[in-house]
Amino acid sequence: MGNQPPGSPAVGRREDDKQAVRSEHAHDPSRVLALSDGVFAIIMTLLVLEVHVPELSQGQSLTDALRQIWPSLTAFVISFILAGMCWVGHRDLFGLIRQTDRGLVWLNILYLLPLCLLPFAASLLGRYDREPVALRVYGLVLVAIALMRVAIWVYATSRSHLLWRRLDDRQRGAGLGLTIAPVLVYLVAFAVAGLTPTLSLLIFAAVPLVYFLGITGLRLGRMGNREYSDFT
Amino acid sequence: MGNQPPGSPAVGRREDDKQAVRSEHAHDPSRVLALSDGVFAIIMTLLVLEVHVPELSQGQSLTDALRQIWPSLTAFVISFILAGMCWVGHRDLFGLIRQTDRGLVWLNILYLLPLCLLPFAASLLGRYDREPVALRVYGLVLVAIALMRVAIWVYATSRSHLLWRRLDDRQRGAGLGLTIAPVLVYLVAFAVAGLTPTLSLLIFAAVPLVYFLGITGLRLGRMGNREYSDFT
Amino acid sequence: MGNQPPGSPAVGRREDDKQAVRSEHAHDPSRVLALSDGVFAIIMTLLVLEVHVPELSQGQSLTDALRQIWPSLTAFVISFILAGMCWVGHRDLFGLIRQTDRGLVWLNILYLLPLCLLPFAASLLGRYDREPVALRVYGLVLVAIALMRVAIWVYATSRSHLLWRRLDDRQRGAGLGLTIAPVLVYLVAFAVAGLTPTLSLLIFAAVPLVYFLGITGLRLGRMGNREYSDFT
Amino acid sequence: MGNQPPGSPAVGRREDDKQAVRSEHAHDPSRVLALSDGVFAIIMTLLVLEVHVPELSQGQSLTDALRQIWPSLTAFVISFILAGMCWVGHRDLFGLIRQTDRGLVWLNILYLLPLCLLPFAASLLGRYDREPVALRVYGLVLVAIALMRVAIWVYATSRSHLLWRRLDDRQRGAGLGLTIAPVLVYLVAFAVAGLTPTLSLLIFAAVPLVYFLGITGLRLGRMGNREYSDFT
Numbered sequence: 062m063g064n065q066p067p068g069s070p071a072v073g074r075r076e077d078d079k080q081a082v083r084s085e086h087a088h089d090p091s092r093v094l095a096l097s098d099g100v101f102a103i104i105m106t107l108l109v110l111e112v113h114v115p116e117l118s119q120g121q122s123l124t125d126a127l128r129q130i131w132p133s134l135t136a137f138v139i140s141f142i143l144a145g146m147c148w149v150g151h152r153d154l155f156g157l158i159r160q161t162d163r164g165l166v167w168l169n170i171l172y173l174l175p176l177c178l179l180p181f182a183a184s185l186l187g188r189y190d191r192e193p194v195a196l197r198v199y200g201l202v203l204v205a206i207a208l209m210r211v212a213i214w215v216y217a218t219s220r221s222h223l224l225w226r227r228l229d230d231r232q233r234g235a236g237l238g239l240t241i242a243p244v245l246v247y248l249v250a251f252a253v254a255g256l257t258p259t260l261s262l263l264i265f266a267a268v269p270l271v272y273f274l275g276i277t278g279l280r281l282g283r284m285g286n287r288e289y290s291d292f293t
Numbered sequence: 294m295g296n297q298p299p300g301s302p303a304v305g306r307r308e309d310d311k312q313a314v315r316s317e318h319a320h321d322p323s324r325v326l327a328l329s330d331g332v333f334a335i336i337m338t339l340l341v342l343e344v345h346v347p348e349l350s351q352g353q354s355l356t357d358a359l360r361q362i363w364p365s366l367t368a369f370v371i372s373f374i375l376a377g378m379c380w381v382g383h384r385d386l387f388g389l390i391r392q393t394d395r396g397l398v399w400l401n402i403l404y405l406l407p408l409c410l411l412p413f414a415a416s417l418l419g420r421y422d423r424e425p426v427a428l429r430v431y432g433l434v435l436v437a438i439a440l441m442r443v444a445i446w447v448y449a450t451s452r453s454h455l456l457w458r459r460l461d462d463r464q465r466g467a468g469l470g471l472t473i474a475p476v477l478v479y480l481v482a483f484a485v486a487g488l489t490p491t492l493s494l495l496i497f498a499a500v501p502l503v504y505f506l507g508i509t510g511l512r513l514g515r516m517g518n519r520e521y522s523d524f525t
Numbered sequence: 526m527g528n529q530p531p532g533s534p535a536v537g538r539r540e541d542d543k544q545a546v547r548s549e550h551a552h553d554p555s556r557v558l559a560l561s562d563g564v565f566a567i568i569m570t571l572l573v574l575e576v577h578v579p580e581l582s583q584g585q586s587l588t589d590a591l592r593q594i595w596p597s598l599t600a601f602v603i604s605f606i607l608a609g610m611c612w613v614g615h616r617d618l619f620g621l622i623r624q625t626d627r628g629l630v631w632l633n634i635l636y637l638l639p640l641c642l643l644p645f646a647a648s649l650l651g652r653y654d655r656e657p658v659a660l661r662v663y664g665l666v667l668v669a670i671a672l673m674r675v676a677i678w679v680y681a682t683s684r685s686h687l688l689w690r691r692l693d694d695r696q697r698g699a700g701l702g703l704t705i706a707p708v709l710v711y712l713v714a715f716a717v718a719g720l721t722p723t724l725s726l727l728i729f730a731a732v733p734l735v736y737f738l739g740i741t742g743l744r745l746g747r748m749g750n751r752e753y754s755d756f757t
Numbered sequence: 758m759g760n761q762p763p764g765s766p767a768v769g770r771r772e773d774d775k776q777a778v779r780s781e782h783a784h785d786p787s788r789v790l791a792l793s794d795g796v797f798a799i800i801m802t803l804l805v806l807e808v809h810v811p812e813l814s815q816g817q818s819l820t821d822a823l824r825q826i827w828p829s830l831t832a833f834v835i836s837f838i839l840a841g842m843c844w845v846g847h848r849d850l851f852g853l854i855r856q857t858d859r860g861l862v863w864l865n866i867l868y869l870l871p872l873c874l875l876p877f878a879a880s881l882l883g884r885y886d887r888e889p890v891a892l893r894v895y896g897l898v899l900v901a902i903a904l905m906r907v908a909i910w911v912y913a914t915s916r917s918h919l920l921w922r923r924l925d926d927r928q929r930g931a932g933l934g935l936t937i938a939p940v941l942v943y944l945v946a947f948a949v950a951g952l953t954p955t956l957s958l959l960i961f962a963a964v965p966l967v968y969f970l971g972i973t974g975l976r977l978g979r980m981g982n983r984e985y986s987d988f989t
Contacts, residue, residue, distance in 0.1 A: 092848050103798060104802060107802070141409070178808075338641050340641070356658050370638070381634075573877065605873070
């Protein structure tokens, strides 16, 4: 894949081809994506599964019982959309990547780690939705996911042999801004959790809206610039 | 993929090819399908997993205890077949699609959201199978899934660059009819849940039959019309 | 794919190619395999997950508590190997299949249905390992899985356009024998569960051994006959 | 794939090609990898899911309750990294493999068996983190996973028709050393669990560090030797 090993000129052309095929297998992102999609699918399913079928207490109607799980349902719908945003972001980022190396593989595993904590944080938020601590845990998990995405962006885009196409400095900067923005938003939601839990909750709920408006604005503003219009 | 960016004439043919490859990666539906198949696999497995191993109470035989989980087992078998129908429908629909864009990716995520609520609704129905509220929740989840499928159908088939092959108006109309039909059926089951819970239950159980008969009739009636005979 | 639609001679060669590509997409087994592999992966993981971390009762050591989950662990290891056998059989069978049709897709979904009941049956057996009812439920689930595999074999091998290569009658007969054998074994285990639970348990535990010896014998006896040596 | 069946000279070239395609399907590792990636994704997700949302007891603040789940969280983060290492090792190993046979398929299933016990062992360790028995169970599961990896390495590398490229004796020996090393480390952690539980815990926590340093050292020492630099 471009950087063939220097040695062994005695080994003929055919051996080189075989090596190239094998090397392509070793650096192929397909299993990294398979693992990630698997984790995302499970996370998204489990998020909503945390909404439990209520046990009816004495003299309680099922309608009342279902009303009680409403905050829990809301927390999980928001988390589902946020997880969907993470997946779309992951897909966009890896859409740029032609091959992986050891660093990228491990950064991706460390990205999946906080992601796997999302159902726990969502469950905590669903049960204790006005508790500052629950909001802080939720915020921290989202910050960690967003930070790992920044790390993958910086790592991958500074190694052009990993990419389908070299990005120029302006493109890298714009992408960095797009990946850092959620880190800042979640940090604000984390910071205000102690003072005004409701504001913190509102920020989490508003992120999908901000995201949709933001990316649409960016697309309109840079019409014809294919790198951005490709972003889903 | 047909619509190359207009700019940068200095960039040569080779760069164009690379861009085309990268663009194909960015719009490739494979990860959308991987995520969806993962979610479907988990949903279908978890549906039946909700059938719990009974704890024997004083003097109760295991046979009696197993008889008690019968309604729960029935609810989950019906839900499994309905989930299977959703998957087959999803596979048919995405069989038409050559590439995805941002809207389609997000419509698919919003399709997976109510789908993830199916195990919850099935569990509710298994425990409270004569309660109108449980039947209504179950119906609503199915309506939401079916509606999102209509949305994907309308969105994708009106953007012919997303398809392997342009559909004519008659084909789009017939497909729309096929995707709207389940919405109406589930709405009826939802509407009658309050008056006659048994009828509502019967409708849910009958949907797979209606589906098999309906699509078979359609196939017989349009023999040789490949678009429909392709539908599984 | 061979059976092009008769009509529309006005549509040129290029349209035919596109249609072939699209048709190939509609009949491609890849999503059927993705769904099945996802279900198998979840089943196998959940089987062993049913082994619960013990809660220590008053004055009980952890060593004693772990000894109590031994039957449960045994039941799940056997079930894991049986699920592995099902997966290997599914892989062998679909290794023959070049394209799917509506019948095959649905037979596969109906194959996955009893498979999803395996963790339930294994959990029942792990908790009530001497109860004839638990053994019967376990046996029935295995019979249902094995029967659906027979159905897929008969359906697929009698439709040569679905296969990579037509099988002759002798090959189809031998394959039928191989797929029917487990049905009979599990039926025996089911039948004797009431009289001698221990024998029933032993049969389930012995099936993997019988399978390994049986298929090895068959491979030795038919050396050079590629259809069988291909079977894993 | 090279070793065409000897018989039937009447069957022409085209039939041979079809057979080659079919044979390639039968030996294609893709479904083995799909199953494995699915299992890894579920294991990694479930590991962290075992961290339960605390129920507040009388007069307890949520902050205190979260402090109680700290050991559990630590155990699961360590297990997640260890599972990530297993996955990276599995990916490296199967990156060498061009086609599978019956033995390899079954060795892989027997590799997945102890892997599926990892969430159980991690849950045990999270609840009883100073109990020698919990540490021994955790160690045994890791030893079993590492041993199965050795078995796959020995089996696959001694059958060069399964590989993309034949390995020489030096390469096989070095790879064997790399796969045996974790077995020994986990055995030590298992052995000292009775005397000094803390040391045992420390070893498990230190393995990721040892791994990162070890493989980096190996890469620096063998710069330019592509077989090793390919390892992630």
